[in-house]
Amino acid sequence: MAKNSGITFSANERINHSIYGFGTISEVNDLHTTIEFDQNGRKKFVTSMVQLERTSVPAPVVPTRRTRSKTTKTKAKDN
Numbered sequence: 001m002a003k004n005s006g007i008t009f010s011a012n013e014r015i016n017h018s019i020y021g022f023g024t025i026s027e028v029n030d031l032h033t034t035i036e037f038d039q040n041g042r043k044k045f046v047t048s049m050v051q052l053e054r055t056s057v058p059a060p061v062v063p064t065r066r067t068r069s070k071t072t073k074t075k076a077k078d079n
Contacts, residue, residue, distance in 0.1 A: 007054070009033070014059065015052040022057050 009015065013025045015035065023037035033047045038060050 007052075009052060009054075014055050014057060016055045016057070017050075017052060022055060024059055 023035040027034040
């Protein structure tokens, strides 16, 4: 669990980091804490040194990826 002045964090908690902003903890153990930040991607920190703050800001909604419908190739008829 990530420790921060006696506060324990766990996976899937929303946090705020002073440099990288808002994020969600994806993994945490005694050595490392991995956070998926909303704007800055995934970062890994030393658990005993990372300074985090809990937040109630919800995670951004990830837009669904639109896929093209598959079209079947038709052979041209020779006349």
